[in-house]
Amino acid sequence: MRTLELLAPAKNLECGVAAIDHGADAVYIGAPRFGARAAVGNSVDDIRHLCDYAHQFGARVYVTVNTIVYNDELEDTYRLLEQLAEAKADAVLVQDMAVARYVREHPSLGLALHASTQTDNRTVQKVRWLTAQGFKRVVLARELTLDEIAAIHQEVPQTELEVFVHGALCVSYSGLCYASQYCFGRSANRGECAQFCRMKFDLTDADGRMVEHQRHLLSLKDMNQWAHLEELVKAGAASFKIEGRLKDLSYVKNVTAAYSQQLDSIIARHPSEYRRASRGHCEYTFKPDLIKSFNRGYTTYFLHGRQQDIASFDTPKAIGEYVGTVKDIRGNSVSVAGIARFSNGDGLCFLNQQRELEGFRVNRVEGNRLFLLKTPQTLRQGMRLYRNNDQEFDKMLSRTTAVRKIPVTMELTETSDGFRLSMDGVSIEMLMEHAVSKTPQRENIVRQLSKLGGTPYECAEVVLPDDFNYFIPSSQLTEMRRRVVEASLAAVRTNRQMECEASAVMPETPPSYARTFLYNIANDEARAYYKLQGVADAEDAFEVRKPSEPLLLMQCRHCLRFSLGFCVKHGGKKPAWREPLYLKLGDGRRFRLEFDCRQCQMNVYAEDC
Numbered sequence: 001m002r003t004l005e006l007l008a009p010a011k012n013l014e015c016g017v018a019a020i021d022h023g024a025d026a027v028y029i030g031a032p033r034f035g036a037r038a039a040v041g042n043s044v045d046d047i048r049h050l051c052d053y054a055h056q057f058g059a060r061v062y063v064t065v066n067t068i069v070y071n072d073e074l075e076d077t078y079r080l081l082e083q084l085a086e087a088k089a090d091a092v093l094v095q096d097m098a099v100a101r102y103v104r105e106h107p108s109l110g111l112a113l114h115a116s117t118q119t120d121n122r123t124v125q126k127v128r129w130l131t132a133q134g135f136k137r138v139v140l141a142r143e144l145t146l147d148e149i150a151a152i153h154q155e156v157p158q159t160e161l162e163v164f165v166h167g168a169l170c171v172s173y174s175g176l177c178y179a180s181q182y183c184f185g186r187s188a189n190r191g192e193c194a195q196f197c198r199m200k201f202d203l204t205d206a207d208g209r210m211v212e213h214q215r216h217l218l219s220l221k222d223m224n225q226w227a228h229l230e231e232l233v234k235a236g237a238a239s240f241k242i243e244g245r246l247k248d249l250s251y252v253k254n255v256t257a258a259y260s261q262q263l264d265s266i267i268a269r270h271p272s273e274y275r276r277a278s279r280g281h282c283e284y285t286f287k288p289d290l291i292k293s294f295n296r297g298y299t300t301y302f303l304h305g306r307q308q309d310i311a312s313f314d315t316p317k318a319i320g321e322y323v324g325t326v327k328d329i330r331g332n333s334v335s336v337a338g339i340a341r342f343s344n345g346d347g348l349c350f351l352n353q354q355r356e357l358e359g360f361r362v363n364r365v366e367g368n369r370l371f372l373l374k375t376p377q378t379l380r381q382g383m384r385l386y387r388n389n390d391q392e393f394d395k396m397l398s399r400t401t402a403v404r405k406i407p408v409t410m411e412l413t414e415t416s417d418g419f420r421l422s423m424d425g426v427s428i429e430m431l432m433e434h435a436v437s438k439t440p441q442r443e444n445i446v447r448q449l450s451k452l453g454g455t456p457y458e459c460a461e462v463v464l465p466d467d468f469n470y471f472i473p474s475s476q477l478t479e480m481r482r483r484v485v486e487a488s489l490a491a492v493r494t495n496r497q498m499e500c501e502a503s504a505v506m507p508e509t510p511p512s513y514a515r516t517f518l519y520n521i522a523n524d525e526a527r528a529y530y531k532l533q534g535v536a537d538a539e540d541a542f543e544v545r546k547p548s549e550p551l552l553l554m555q556c557r558h559c560l561r562f563s564l565g566f567c568v569k570h571g572g573k574k575p576a577w578r579e580p581l582y583l584k585l586g587d588g589r590r591f592r593l594e595f596d597c598r599q600c601q602m603n604v605y606a607e608d609c
Contacts (some may be wrong), residue, residue, distance in 0.1 A: 004233060005277035006263050007062070007162065008256045009244040013046040015252045016061070017053055022253050022284070022402045025277035026060040028093065030245060031084065034065045034077055034191075044080075048087035055492055056456040057404060059278040060090035060212035063494070064245075068117035068189045068522040068541055069096045078102050085109035088493070093139065095119050095189070097173065098525035104134040112136045118175035118189065122148070124155045125511045131159045132508035137239070141173055142223065143302050143557040146235050153236025160238040165225040166255055166290075167243025169301060171197040171218045172554035172604075176518055178542045179553040181604060183589070187543045189520055198316035200213025202584040203560065205577035212313075215355075217560060217583065219316040221309075224298035226258060226290060230266045231303075233274065236451065251293045257402065258288035275556075280406040280456065285399070292393045293319040302557060306570060306600070311563055315357035319349065320388030324368075326350075326381050333371045336385060340371060347389025352378040359388070407460040410449045410484075412468070419472065421449070421480045423457075426488045430480055437471035455485050491571035510535055517547040553591065554604035561595055561602070569597060582607070 008024035010016030016027045021476075028049060032041045048279045051061045063084050069077050077099055084092065091112035094100045103111050114137040115121060115130045122141040130138050136158035140149060153161055170177065177188045179196040179440040186192040198219050203212035225232060229240065240263070242255050260282065267274045288299075297319055299310045312319075324338020336342075342365045349359035358378060364371040411422040418432040442464060450459040510533045513519060521527050530538055539547055566575040583591040583604065590607040 001272070002211065002274050003238065003277045004274050005239040006256070006260055007239050007241040009242055009247060010050065011245055011247060012042055015249055016050040018249055019256050020054050020057060020059050021282065021404045022256040023203060023282045024059060024256050026062060027054065028062040028064055031063050031080055033080065034067045034069060044083045044087050045087060046519065047084065051088040054087065056489060057278050058281045058492060062091045062093055062114060063089045064093045064243035065099060066093045066095040066118050067191050068520050068543065069099060070108060071523045074098060074523055075527060077365060080513065081109060081111065085111055092598050096522065096526055097529045098523050100133060101525070101529055114466050115139060117141060120173055120175045123511060124152050124174065127152050127156050127159060129508045129510050131156055139241070142169055144171065144606050145302050146231055149232070149237060150235040160258050161236060162239035162241055162532050163232055163237040164223060164243055165229065165232065165240045165259065166223055169220040169223055171220055171556050171558050175520060176555050179604065182551065182553055189543060200586060204582050204584060207578055207579055209577065211577055213582065215313045216316050217313060217569065219312050220558060221297040221299040221312045222295045223301050224290060225300060225303060226262055226301060228303055229262050233266060247294065250394055253397050253401055254288050254293045255290060257284055257288050259286065280404045282402050282404045282608055283366065284402045286396050286401050292390050294318045306562060308563065311558065314351055314355045317357050318388045320386045323385050323387045325350070326379060326383045326385060328381060329375060329379060332373065332375050332588055333369055334375065334379070336368045336370060338386070343391040345391035346387055349388050350379060350383045405458040408457045408458050409461045409463060410459055411463040412445065412449065413465060414470065421484045423484045423488055426484060428480065428483045428487050430476065432472065432476065435471045437469050441471055444474065444478060445472065448474050449481050451481065515547065515552060517542050552603060553606055556602045556604065559595065559602040560593065
């Protein structure tokens with residue numbers, strides 16, 4: 001039977017706890033330093049509290065230590081790993097091979113190794129190599145198709161494959177984007193991405209002719225694989241990852257609940273094939289709705305191959321749900337044609353005639369007539385309206401919206417010198433006189449043993465022998481219940497520790513890059529590691545020393561030729577422009593595009609290359 005894991009993001013401790021409460025089997029959270037989202041580091045103490053909470057449900061906590069590390073940071077990184085081990089983290093997500101080697105050579109840490117998507121994991125060869133280096137799990141590139149995922153699983157079945165299923169998309173293969181570092185001195189491989197891909201560009205050809213003017217040509221929509229989760233399960237994915245370590249509490253609640261319910265429905269249809277990776281069931285006070293959480297419009301990306309409409313050229317901002325069209329405008333009020341219901345405080349938006357996103361807030365609602373503080377001058381009759389801030393939904397999510405409990409069976413039996421209380425395989429015994437009761441005790445025993453409030457458990461059944469008729473004081477029943485709960489939680493912690501095993505390094509050749517700075521080697525220990533693997537002449541990481549020309553800044557499966565309808569290979573019309581094409585920022589900086597049709601890939605170079 002295969003185990004399936006829903007993996008949710010944790011911006012902080014509060015979000016992590018909410019993710020577990022709303023059905024996550026695991027959460028990933030940033031360490032105080034060296035995580036690929038530098039803005040959301042968390043204290044080791046908070047990570048410890050999250051581990052304690054998650055482990056009650058058999059859920060796990062993975063910590064991101066997935067930046068490249070400089071020489072003078074190695075000792076601090078190693079100390080951090082030891083602190084995370086003491087906090088009982090289950091695994092670390094790693095990019096730098098010096099960090100990976102330290103974890104592997106110190107199995108007493110009890111930390112599993114997960115290869116971050118920053119290690120550029122898109123081929124069978126790369127996953128096989130990472131497995132040989134001791135990685136238990138590999139986070140696959142977001143760009144992979146179902147067939148590519150299935151092929152990797154078939155070739156390396158012993159390796160857990162983690163796939164992204166929801167959230168923001170990077171336009172470049174992760175780990176191979178240097179645009180932010182080149183333009184702004186902020187490295188994506190150091191957790192400081194400046195979101196170059198969300199900026200406006202002109203697209204010009206070799207003769208300077210304008211092809212597209214001031215559009216967000218590299219900005220992708222958000223991924224949504226909710227309807228295709230079962231296909232990913234069948235392809236061999238083991239963990240389903242929701243992107244969003246910068247997202248707020250309501251996003252985590254809503255999206256986690258939606259995917260948890262979907263995963264449960266898949267398991268319900270195939271109970272002999274799959275099971276959840278953690279324990280417990282959730283009861284929700286709301287109906288999850290993915291369209292109501294932050295999104296730039298949704299796409300399945302390359303799941304079923306190359307397709308149109310994966311990008312959001314008009315805006316990199318959240319659009320939200322379509323709610324109708326503008327019926328008429330009267331002063332500072334707007335009538336909406338549609339069936340949506342509105343609330344005071346809703347945030348609405350629209351694309352104006354220049355294809356720019358504008359928004360406004362609703363002050364007061366009377367049916368489908370919305371009263372505004374000030375009507376945008378560019379709003380016109382017939383324009384489509386979207387709601388990117390649903391006041392009522394957000395208000396609902398601000399309250400307690402889920403409770404997670406583990407159903408257990410309590411069984412009380414007598415022993416030769418007392419009583420034994422068992423709870424789902426864990427037992428405790430208490431010495432006590434066998435005092436026969438003159439009145440029935442079953443009702444009181446069931447009531448006392450069922451009081452599991454304040455614990456992660458709920459009593460589904462209390463089992464007593466048919467002839468059980470002993471008097472046990474309520475205080476003793478309470479003590480037995482307390483002890484069996486403690487024993488059960490201790491067993492969970494022990495089982496977790498037993499699952500962590502050291503993995504040996506196997507001989508395997510690392511995949512080669514045309515430009516060796518793409519190995520992202522930022523310290524001497526990583527360099528020595530790759531040298532042992534046969535990479536003897538690797539350049540320093542882009543962040544350490546600017547590579548020799550040409551400056552390859554991005555490698556993208558997203559292709560502007562295709563998206564604009566000019567890919568002859570895929571049935572598009574022959575372009576009239578003369579290549580090379582250039583992306584141009586508002587400040588005049590240009591970036592040359594290379595269309596590598598053999599790899600079906602678009603590369604972005606600095607202009608002077």
